[in-house]
Amino acid sequence: MSRPSAAWVAVLAIASAAAAQDRPTRSGPPAALDAPRGTPLSGATLDARTEEVGSLLRCPVCQGLSVADSPSTMARNMKAEVREKLAAGYDQEQIIAHFERSYGEFVRLEPRMRGVNLLVWLGPLAVLLGGGAIVAWLLKRSRPPAESDQAAERAGAPFLPSRDALPDDARLAAAVRRVRELAYGWPGGIPPKPPATSP
Amino acid sequence: MMPTPASSASPTRAPRVNRKVLVAGLVVVVPLIAILLLNLGRDPHSIRSPLIGRPAPPFSLAPVGGGSPISLESLRGRPVVVNFWATWCVPCFEEHAALVAAARTFKEAQFLGIVYEDDEARTKAFLAERGGAYPSLMDAEGKTAIAYGVFGVPETFFIDGQGRIVDKFVGPLSRGAIAELLGKAKGGAR
Numbered sequence: 001m002s003r004p005s006a007a008w009v010a011v012l013a014i015a016s017a018a019a020a021q022d023r024p025t026r027s028g029p030p031a032a033l034d035a036p037r038g039t040p041l042s043g044a045t046l047d048a049r050t051e052e053v054g055s056l057l058r059c060p061v062c063q064g065l066s067v068a069d070s071p072s073t074m075a076r077n078m079k080a081e082v083r084e085k086l087a088a089g090y091d092q093e094q095i096i097a098h099f100e101r102s103y104g105e106f107v108r109l110e111p112r113m114r115g116v117n118l119l120v121w122l123g124p125l126a127v128l129l130g131g132g133a134i135v136a137w138l139l140k141r142s143r144p145p146a147e148s149d150q151a152a153e154r155a156g157a158p159f160l161p162s163r164d165a166l167p168d169d170a171r172l173a174a175a176v177r178r179v180r181e182l183a184y185g186w187p188g189g190i191p192p193k194p195p196a197t198s199p
Numbered sequence: 200m201m202p203t204p205a206s207s208a209s210p211t212r213a214p215r216v217n218r219k220v221l222v223a224g225l226v227v228v229v230p231l232i233a234i235l236l237l238n239l240g241r242d243p244h245s246i247r248s249p250l251i252g253r254p255a256p257p258f259s260l261a262p263v264g265g266g267s268p269i270s271l272e273s274l275r276g277r278p279v280v281v282n283f284w285a286t287w288c289v290p291c292f293e294e295h296a297a298l299v300a301a302a303r304t305f306k307e308a309q310f311l312g313i314v315y316e317d318d319e320a321r322t323k324a325f326l327a328e329r330g331g332a333y334p335s336l337m338d339a340e341g342k343t344a345i346a347y348g349v350f351g352v353p354e355t356f357f358i359d360g361q362g363r364i365v366d367k368f369v370g371p372l373s374r375g376a377i378a379e380l381l382g383k384a385k386g387g388a389r
Contacts, residue, residue, distance in 0.1 A: 060350045073316045077341035102256070102348030104249040 033098055036089030050083045053092050057082070057099055058109045066109050164188060248348055248367045255281075255358045256346035260336035263314065263322050269334060271362065278308040278384035279358040280377070283344055284335075285317040286325040288352045294371035295329055301377040302332040308381055313338050315352045357384040 041049055054068030059075040067075045067082070078099070085095045099107045111117040166173040177187040250256070259270035271279065282298055284291040302310040312335030314322050319337055326335065338344055347356060355368045357380045365384045368376060 060348070074341060074344075078345055080340060081342065081345060099345070100249070102248075102250060102346050104246055104348070106246050 033090065033094060036091070037094055038086075038089050038091035040089040041086045046083065046086055049086050049092075050079060053082050053086065053095055054079050056092070056096060056109055058103075058107050060103055060107070248364070250348060250356075250364045251367060253364060255279075255356065255362050255364045256343070258313075258336075258338075258343040258346070260313065260338055260343060262334040262336055263319055263326065266334075269311065269336060271358070274309050275362055276360045278360055278381060280308055280310045280381065280384070281313060281347070281356040281358060282311065282372075283313050283315045283347070283349050283352050283354045285315045285352050286321050287317060288315075290371040291353045294353055294373075297372055297374045297377060299330060299332045301374060301381070305378075305381055308384070309333070311336060313343055315344050315349065316341065355380075357381060359384045359386075 051068050054075075055066045057067040057078060059065045059067050059070040059072060059078070061072050061074045062070045065075070067078045069075075082095055085098065090098075096108060105111065111120055113121050166176055181187045255271060257271050259268045259272075261268045271281075280298075280301075282294075284295075298310060298312075302308075310333035312331075312333065314335055314337050322335060322337075336343075347354075350369070353369075353371055355372055356364050357366045357368070359365050366380050368380060
């Protein structure tokens with residue numbers, strides 16, 4: 001027998017997780033409800049808990065609605081059953097497992113954190129982190145040139161000509177002086193300060 | 200001065216699309232589109248019932264029109280066909296005749312209807328008009344439908360003589376489908 005490679009182990013892990021999803025009977029809830037594990041509820045607590053547990057159950061006849069949010073008869077019946085079970089002292093997990101026995105994991109509005117379901121839970125986070133890393137990398141990569149320009153300027157190598165500099169070309173330099181004179185009344189650029197004291 | 204920076208700035212520059220980015224994007228997007236297209240025709244509700252192969256949830260329900268309750272337990276030893284239906288359900292009309300005919304043919308099996316979210320008077324009128332060969336039971340609070348994981352009507356469960364669910368059929372049954380699934384339920388009884 002050959003030593004299984006890491007890739008094979010990963011493939012088998014994914015396949016077995018997928019198989020576990022296909023056969024809820026294997027890893028699913030027990031065949032019948034055990035003794036109540038919680039305390040019997042009544043009054044306002046019972047109402048509040050019925051809503052809470054109902055919001056964790058998917059309404060089978062709706063599209064992505066919880067039992068607590070759906071006005072359908074099916075959801076109303078399921079809510080009544082949740083209420084009855086809470087009043088009898090069953091806890092949340094027992095009640096969800098009870099519905100899971102007939103509807104499968106579909107009935108859980110929040111899939112359990114196991115097997116391929118981990119993709120649903122951790123996938124968005126992984127994508128967000130990956131995207132953030134790419135953005136950070138791109139930003140980091142695009143920054144150095146800008147920094148080196150500033151450094152060069154600080155070091156005394158002018159990146160842009162200063163306002164009183166003239167082009168080396170004599171014809172261009174003459175044109176610049178003419179334009180300056182037209183604009184400022186002074187061929188050297190902006191008049192020397194203070195303008196009031198100049199003759 | 201004529202602005203021609205694009206052509207003069209970098210004539211040997213690579214095309215705007217970055218190959219690596221394109222390939223990475225396609226690697227992510229193509230499988231997603233493939234999964235979407237492959238599953239477009241699938242009903243998100245058509246999930247294999249976790250009850251198949253397990254003991255059928257027990258029930259004891261009163262038949263339409265009165266009478267003593269019929270329990271699943273009392274039918275042990277015979278294959279049972281449990282059909283969830285309603286008078287407001289059009290496909291249930293279509294399969295009604297097939298179910299009645301099958302109930303008359305396969306006398307060794309017990310056929311049962313369970314009325315899903317419907318009114319007893321309307322159901323009684325429907326059965327009086329169209330005839331029936333087996334009892335239909337009232338499931339007033341929908342508990343039996345929930346216990347069987349019913350998503351809608353019609354849904355039919357085939358139970359063997361030991362009270363195990365052998366198969367589930369979603370949608371209107373034909374006579375052929377009934378015969379085939381009932382065969383499975385009889386085979387399971389042994």
